[in-house]
Amino acid sequence: MTNRSVTKTKEQVIETGLFVVAFMTVVFLMLILGFLLTRAWPAVQEVGLREFLTGTRWMPSSRTPGYGAFTMIYGSLMVATGALVVSIPWGLAVAIYISELAPAKVREVLKPTVETLAIFPSVVIGFIGLVVLAPWVARTFGLSHGLTAFTGVIMLSIMALPTIVSIAEDAIASVPQEFKEASYALGANKMETILFVILPAARSGVTAAIMLGFGRAIGETMTLLMVAGNALSMPTTRVLGLPLPNFFGSVRTLTATIAIEGLDVPWGSLHYSSLFVIGGILFTFTFAVNLVAEMVMHRKEV
Amino acid sequence: MSKYWQQKLFTIVVSAAALFSVGVLFFAVYWIAKDSIGVISWEFITDMPRRRMTEGGIWPAIVGTVYVSLLTMVFAVPLGIATAIYLNEYASKGWVVRMIRLAIRNLAGVPSIVYGLFGLGLFVSTLGLGHSLLSAALTLALMALPLIVSASEEALKTIPDSFREGALALGATKWQAVRHQVLPFALPGMITGSVLALGRIAGETAPIILTGAAYFYPLIPRSVGEQFMALPYHLYILATQHEQVAVVRPLAYGTALVLLGLVLSMSMGAILVRSYIRRRRTW
Numbered sequence: 001m002t003n004r005s006v007t008k009t010k011e012q013v014i015e016t017g018l019f020v021v022a023f024m025t026v027v028f029l030m031l032i033l034g035f036l037l038t039r040a041w042p043a044v045q046e047v048g049l050r051e052f053l054t055g056t057r058w059m060p061s062s063r064t065p066g067y068g069a070f071t072m073i074y075g076s077l078m079v080a081t082g083a084l085v086v087s088i089p090w091g092l093a094v095a096i097y098i099s100e101l102a103p104a105k106v107r108e109v110l111k112p113t114v115e116t117l118a119i120f121p122s123v124v125i126g127f128i129g130l131v132v133l134a135p136w137v138a139r140t141f142g143l144s145h146g147l148t149a150f151t152g153v154i155m156l157s158i159m160a161l162p163t164i165v166s167i168a169e170d171a172i173a174s175v176p177q178e179f180k181e182a183s184y185a186l187g188a189n190k191m192e193t194i195l196f197v198i199l200p201a202a203r204s205g206v207t208a209a210i211m212l213g214f215g216r217a218i219g220e221t222m223t224l225l226m227v228a229g230n231a232l233s234m235p236t237t238r239v240l241g242l243p244l245p246n247f248f249g250s251v252r253t254l255t256a257t258i259a260i261e262g263l264d265v266p267w268g269s270l271h272y273s274s275l276f277v278i279g280g281i282l283f284t285f286t287f288a289v290n291l292v293a294e295m296v297m298h299r300k301e302v
Numbered sequence: 303m304s305k306y307w308q309q310k311l312f313t314i315v316v317s318a319a320a321l322f323s324v325g326v327l328f329f330a331v332y333w334i335a336k337d338s339i340g341v342i343s344w345e346f347i348t349d350m351p352r353r354r355m356t357e358g359g360i361w362p363a364i365v366g367t368v369y370v371s372l373l374t375m376v377f378a379v380p381l382g383i384a385t386a387i388y389l390n391e392y393a394s395k396g397w398v399v400r401m402i403r404l405a406i407r408n409l410a411g412v413p414s415i416v417y418g419l420f421g422l423g424l425f426v427s428t429l430g431l432g433h434s435l436l437s438a439a440l441t442l443a444l445m446a447l448p449l450i451v452s453a454s455e456e457a458l459k460t461i462p463d464s465f466r467e468g469a470l471a472l473g474a475t476k477w478q479a480v481r482h483q484v485l486p487f488a489l490p491g492m493i494t495g496s497v498l499a500l501g502r503i504a505g506e507t508a509p510i511i512l513t514g515a516a517y518f519y520p521l522i523p524r525s526v527g528e529q530f531m532a533l534p535y536h537l538y539i540l541a542t543q544h545e546q547v548a549v550v551r552p553l554a555y556g557t558a559l560v561l562l563g564l565v566l567s568m569s570m571g572a573i574l575v576r577s578y579i580r581r582r583r584t585w
Contacts, residue, residue, distance in 0.1 A: 018388035093319035121505025219413025221508040
């Protein structure tokens with residue numbers, strides 16, 4: 001009897017212990033969020049969130065400091081969006097090829113190969129951008145240097161590719177065989193089946209892939225720090241009178257700003273606090289993107 | 303254009319995209335390798351950097367990267383495996399479990415530089431650990447956690463339920479079943495998954511810049527309270543921050559190749575071992 005209750009207690013202790021450890025992940029996330037908020041609060045109070053989100057003068061260490069982070073928000077959104085414009089069609093095509101067109105042997109090799117791209121350290125991708133792509137960009141487009149948003153976009157699209165391929169391929173592969181057979185039976189060819197039956201059926205997974213690819217792109221630091229030029233400017237150009245982002249100018253992203261300024265900033269200063277505001281903006285972006293991806297994925301199951 | 307040609311064109315475009323992605327991978331390796339193979343020598347690997355890093359080798363950066371990655375794993379692997387065991391073996395469906403899963407997915411999505419900022423704020427300054435191996439490893443451990451949880455859960459999912467049921471039917475308790483009938487078979491998968499995570503972590507730069515990697519520290523750290531050099535940060539410095547960028551370019555190439563070789567060989571090794579285990583499996 002006592003032996004049994006000892007065993008029972010032991011079981012209870014183990015289960016509770018495992019639960020506590022698992023629940024730590026929630027605690028960690030809350031800790032990160034809470035810490036960002038408390039450290040960002042002094043700057044938000046002093047400067048105002050509005051100035052951070054809409055101001056364009058970022059000079060936190062100047063005698064007359066400016067805390068406008070819009071320039072960096074613009075830079076981050078510009079390169080992340082640009083990267084997706086490249087990597088969505090590219091990634092979807094690769095995913096379609098892997099799950100629908102490739103012979104079994106090719107498929108077995110191709111998916112891990114594309115996923116190997118995700119293992120490349122971002123600093124190595126940045127280095128390749130710096131020594132290979134940037135000089136080419138400068139030469140080809142007649143620029144004084146190749147450290148532009150365009151260079152960042154290309155390198156970033158390579159980094160977002162594995163995320164998009166991996167998740168989109170899972171979604172496409174899980175479309176039931178019957179859908180395809182029904183489509184073929186109605187006389188559709190392979191292309192029509194893929195474009196009008198399979199992709200629409202896999203749309204929630206594809207949407208999630210795009211969202212997570214965006215999260216990956218907006219959070220990338222090293223590559224953009226090395227190739228996007230880091231100029232605090234919002235390069236624009238006019239096409240038919242419309243102001244559009246100029247991808248051949250240099251930009252600085254939110255992530256690069258933290259990396260550049262985080263090391264020298266005096267702890268506890270308003271500048272220090274303002275970096276946490278930037279961290280908070282980044283956290284909000286990726287949190288929202290993950291949440292949407294999560295919701296879209298769950299809708300599929302219902 | 304006839305339907306036939308449309309389909310042909312579609313196939314060509316899609317296949318070209320796939321081929322191109324493989325091409326990018328091989329060109330990336332090729333571009334690094336062709337200019338760095340001449341730099342790699344025994345001295346380059348085992349020597350200290352000398353003359354303001356314009357000469358000598360990268361030994362402290364290699365050791366630093368190995369140290370910080372291993373220390374990270376010491377924190378992250380037990381936590382990650384325990385979390386995976388709870389989620390896969392014990393958790394019933396409910397809002398708490400959904401919250402845990404949501405937290406893990408969100409931890410995986412937090413940008414690496416935000417981890418760095420958090421590590422700077424909490425470990426380096428508030429807890430007073432300073433710029434050190436310990437601060438960097440704790441920061442990286444938070445990043446590695448979601449990777450290890452999902453790899454370990456994957457490994458646990460491959461164990462058939464009959465293993466658990468067999469043990470339970472013979473009167474084993476839940477933990478006895480997990481401990482003796484599930485974990486031994488899931489362990490190889492968990493370890494290879496952790497090595498994959500290790501490869502990712504070893505290449506991270508952004509979080510360690512703010513928490514402990516040193517610009518120049520030509521020593522082998524002897525305690526977790528010291529700063530350290532690391533391959534990714536060293537590459538970043540040689541590529542963009544050094545006062546004589548052109549002079550140290552060959553060293554940057556060499557560092558890139560060593561880093562890439564380290565990370566890829568770890569990951570490839572883990573993937574090969576994993577597929578070997580899968581093939582050898584008899585159930």
